[in-house]
Amino acid sequence: MVDAARTGGEQPAPVEEDARNALTYLENKDRSAADVKADARASWDRLARAVEACSEEDLVKPQPVQSDMPLWDSVSGSYAHLGNHLTFWYMDSNNEEAAESAQLWAWEIDGSLFATPQAKAYADYNLACFYARVGRPDKAVPLLLESFKGVPTLLDNARTDHDLERVRDDPRVKKLLGS
Numbered sequence: 001m002v003d004a005a006r007t008g009g010e011q012p013a014p015v016e017e018d019a020r021n022a023l024t025y026l027e028n029k030d031r032s033a034a035d036v037k038a039d040a041r042a043s044w045d046r047l048a049r050a051v052e053a054c055s056e057e058d059l060v061k062p063q064p065v066q067s068d069m070p071l072w073d074s075v076s077g078s079y080a081h082l083g084n085h086l087t088f089w090y091m092d093s094n095n096e097e098a099a100e101s102a103q104l105w106a107w108e109i110d111g112s113l114f115a116t117p118q119a120k121a122y123a124d125y126n127l128a129c130f131y132a133r134v135g136r137p138d139k140a141v142p143l144l145l146e147s148f149k150g151v152p153t154l155l156d157n158a159r160t161d162h163d164l165e166r167v168r169d170d171p172r173v174k175k176l177l178g179s
Helices: 002-007 017-028 033-052 056-060 071-092 096-113 117-133 137-150 154-158 162-167 171-177
Strands: none
Touching: 002 033, 002 071, 056 071, 071 096, 071 117, 096 117, 117 137, 117 154, 117 162, 137 154, 137 162, 137 171, 154 171
């Protein structure tokens, strides 16, 4: 995407994130970890070369797929997306401490290093969902509040988000969600 945006080339067709994740899983589920890691390294190297080839002007152009966001945001989003997947992997491996570290890494990238108000709100929401999944409403509630301030439509999503199930009965969460 970065090279195509920089050169004006044809962009790949957009694919919904859950569909892309499912396809990636099917393509890789039977491969060795070493092969997946080698491909991931090559992918990150291609991304780094593409970013290095960009000028400052290129990086602030609108994303071809999401025109309300600058191109550079697709780069930061790649790292945060990886952090989210690492979080799920560590959770599946019953390693809550490593999962929290991965989620905090993703939150810092999206919410601090490449912060736009919208990116920070989504980062806060994702971190709140992590804390809700592990049953820590004291950490989830302030992050939810901040996320709703930054992107009010997240409130609608939160009302049905399965990630919030473990804290949904907390009075503070009920108040936030208006339930």
